[in-house]
Amino acid sequence: MNDKIQQFLASQNPETPCLVVDVDRVVDHYASLRQNLPGAEIFYAMKANPAPEIIRALMDEGASFDVASIYEIRQLMALEKGVHERISFGNTIKKEGDIAEAFAHGIRLFAFDSIEELQKLSRAAPGSKVYCRLLMTNAGAQWPTSRKFGCDVEMARDLLIKAQKLGLDPYGVSFHVGSQQTDVRQWDIALGEVHQLFVELEQAGVRLSMLNLGGGMPIRYREDVVDEVESCAAIRHALEHHFGDHNLRIWVEPGRSIVGDAGVIETEVVLISKKSADDERRWVYLDIGKFGGLPETMGECIRYSIETDHDDGFKGPVVIAGPTCDEVDILYDQAGYLLPLDLKIGDRVRILATGAYTATYSSVGFNGFPPLKAYYI
Amino acid sequence: MNDKIQQFLASQNPETPCLVVDVDRVVDHYASLRQNLPGAEIFYAMKANPAPEIIRALMDEGASFDVASIYEIRQLMALEKGVHERISFGNTIKKEGDIAEAFAHGIRLFAFDSIEELQKLSRAAPGSKVYCRLLMTNAGAQWPTSRKFGCDVEMARDLLIKAQKLGLDPYGVSFHVGSQQTDVRQWDIALGEVHQLFVELEQAGVRLSMLNLGGGMPIRYREDVVDEVESCAAIRHALEHHFGDHNLRIWVEPGRSIVGDAGVIETEVVLISKKSADDERRWVYLDIGKFGGLPETMGECIRYSIETDHDDGFKGPVVIAGPTCDEVDILYDQAGYLLPLDLKIGDRVRILATGAYTATYSSVGFNGFPPLKAYYI
Numbered sequence A, B: 001m002n003d004k005i006q007q008f009l010a011s012q013n014p015e016t017p018c019l020v021v022d023v024d025r026v027v028d029h030y031a032s033l034r035q036n037l038p039g040a041e042i043f044y045a046m047k048a049n050p051a052p053e054i055i056r057a058l059m060d061e062g063a064s065f066d067v068a069s070i071y072e073i074r075q076l077m078a079l080e081k082g083v084h085e086r087i088s089f090g091n092t093i094k095k096e097g098d099i100a101e102a103f104a105h106g107i108r109l110f111a112f113d114s115i116e117e118l119q120k121l122s123r124a125a126p127g128s129k130v131y132c133r134l135l136m137t138n139a140g141a142q143w144p145t146s147r148k149f150g151c152d153v154e155m156a157r158d159l160l161i162k163a164q165k166l167g168l169d170p171y172g173v174s175f176h177v178g179s180q181q182t183d184v185r186q187w188d189i190a191l192g193e194v195h196q197l198f199v200e201l202e203q204a205g206v207r208l209s210m211l212n213l214g215g216g217m218p219i220r221y222r223e224d225v226v227d228e229v230e231s232c233a234a235i236r237h238a239l240e241h242h243f244g245d246h247n248l249r250i251w252v253e254p255g256r257s258i259v260g261d262a263g264v265i266e267t268e269v270v271l272i273s274k275k276s277a278d279d280e281r282r283w284v285y286l287d288i289g290k291f292g293g294l295p296e297t298m299g300e301c302i303r304y305s306i307e308t309d310h311d312d313g314f315k316g317p318v319v320i321a322g323p324t325c326d327e328v329d330i331l332y333d334q335a336g337y338l339l340p341l342d343l344k345i346g347d348r349v350r351i352l353a354t355g356a357y358t359a360t361y362s363s364v365g366f367n368g369f370p371p372l373k374a375y376y377i
Helices: A003-012 A023-036 A052-060 A070-079 A096-104 A115-124 A153-165 A185-203 A228-243 A256-262 A295-300 B003-012 B023-036 B052-060 B070-079 B096-104 B115-124 B153-165 B185-203 B228-243 B256-262 B295-300
Strands: A018-021 A041-045 A064-067 A087-089 A109-112 A129-133 A141-143 A169-174 A179-181 A210-212 A249-252 A263-273 A282-286 A315-321 A330-332 A338-340 A348-352 A373-376 B018-021 B041-045 B064-067 B087-089 B109-112 B129-133 B141-143 B169-174 B179-181 B210-212 B249-252 B263-273 B282-286 B315-321 B330-332 B338-340 B348-352 B373-376
Touching: A003 A018, A003 A263, A023 A041, A023 A052, A023 A228, A023 A256, A052 A070, A064 A070, A070 A087, A070 A096, A087 A096, A096 A115, A109 A115, A115 A153, A115 B263, A129 A153, A129 A210, A153 A169, A153 A185, A169 A185, A169 A249, A185 A228, A256 A263, A263 B115, A295 A330, B003 B018, B003 B263, B018 B023, B023 B041, B023 B052, B023 B228, B023 B256, B052 B070, B064 B070, B070 B087, B070 B096, B087 B096, B096 B115, B109 B115, B115 B153, B129 B153, B129 B210, B153 B169, B153 B185, B169 B185, B169 B249, B185 B228, B256 B263, B295 B330
Parallel strands: A018 A373, A041 A064, A041 A249, A064 A087, A087 A109, A109 A129, A129 A169, A169 A210, A210 A249, A282 A315, B018 B373, B041 B064, B041 B249, B064 B087, B087 B109, B109 B129, B129 B169, B169 B210, B210 B249, B282 B315
Antiparallel strands: A018 A263, A141 A179, A263 A282, A263 A348, A315 A330, A315 A338, B018 B263, B141 B179, B263 B282, B263 B348, B315 B330, B315 B338
């Protein structure tokens, strides 16, 4: 675990559960991504963690912002005047009133993936730069992003042609290879399809200026993954392969890879028990669960590393669950977790790389438990 | 839909999404359960909906309360002095400090399902009435409660004997046939096992006084279910069959069946679109999703009835999804939902029987969206 967080936990001994995020590390990740993808514009996907401390730090570094809702836009506008030029409204599902409000704030970059959304944009944000999200297959992604967003390539072509007729500026396309994408070849496959679309559009008189590569770069949870240097090299190579000496604006929308491993959740063991005398596994109940900030354990998709003070000793198989009276509040059952045999009730346990998709996902007060407390240091 | 809620929605036209709960209907359900299970003590499972308006109304009716956390206890204690005599701390996963605080509030009823929890109780709540939760199989339940809570019957017997030795009062046992239990025979199967346990314990010198039947009575969502009259008749019959002319205290812990159908969520259609020209289904995006108060759609478990203003017309197949930029925020894909072909963007849609497990489950601010607003009328 990160030294700064370790020192904070040791010296402050905060009540559990809590999330501690090292903001310097967030900035470091932003800087290293700039280095690994020179020339790309980085739109931080603020849904991953919209804490003002993180937003402020990334604003100061010159980041742009990919927003999911009008509420995120209001938060950004309240933090800094002039930030509207660095905001892209990336959700393809928007109320027309929210588009109008964004437009009134000066925002001119919008995503869409349907004729219906394009019509809303033409009415509520005339003349704006619009980009079409493509539906990709997302093989290799640990957290799927394959079906809800985007349209197929044929539809995208028709919509981008239509955008021009509707008085909008057909600016580019976006796609998302899937969150936690561990197969670098997916970039090449996707960019091949996208290039074909660019060619067809040019033939139809629509010249796009921007290519939004989305997010999806994986971070290390329980298992090693391809690192950022390698992912970015694959992206650069695929870009060169398909687009050659282009002069497109290249966007990326990282969230998880910027904030994920900058955070640690400190939690306490509430109970360790068995269900019968011959139960082969211990049940370890923590004071945080699915409703307290760990919904990405749904389907045991994201498998966090768990650190205890007894990790040198022998380990045994466990089921790990949260503290609520809800059966679905089981974190890991099938994923083969082992925890130390010496682990005791009352021990503190750290869940690593929990800076993304935790704090704001936690429930308002399910079972009476308050939302996850967070410290940004 | 309930007239009172319909009138409220028509006259107030509240911003969507919002939950509207008819508190009179909650009270009616409480009264009808008292009638259908005469003599039983009703502990309202306040996790289902802890709104002060509901708690107040049920307190005035004389209800007792099944609580899941020290936070729920604090809420109750702040509402009415003396309520501690009507509180049962029903979560089997408790921090020892929370047990001590509950004990200091005067609470003397606690659930457990392990030796470890019993030891905490003996230290932090000496002399209290404790009841052991049994692990049941829960065939027939729509929302599972089969694995996380409870221990097997042999372990329960040993633990209740041990409780006496630890200076606690072995008060009874509890079990839960599974939330939304639609197979009334499960009550008979469960009570048969439980009776055998009572007999064995009596032989070992431990005479229990209480039998906690848990919750699990189903409510109507999209499909008809066995009604309360029939469920309660099955329970009374099973009790008589196995326990004959007992003088046990009988507890029930209803949550969903008291508040579920008293609530309606009003939501707006944000987008209706297709992913390709030949897509056979429309995607209907609402302004509420899994993270806004509908987590019980996980795995499409709970299938809510959806009402629109065009229900008389022709319908077609849809995928129904929420408004966030998250792939898992799809409500129904496999469950075969049909919605009117006339449904339009901007239309209001009502999700019925959403009074339980919605408002407090909603996320603090995922994607920036605020928690679900609720009106208790």
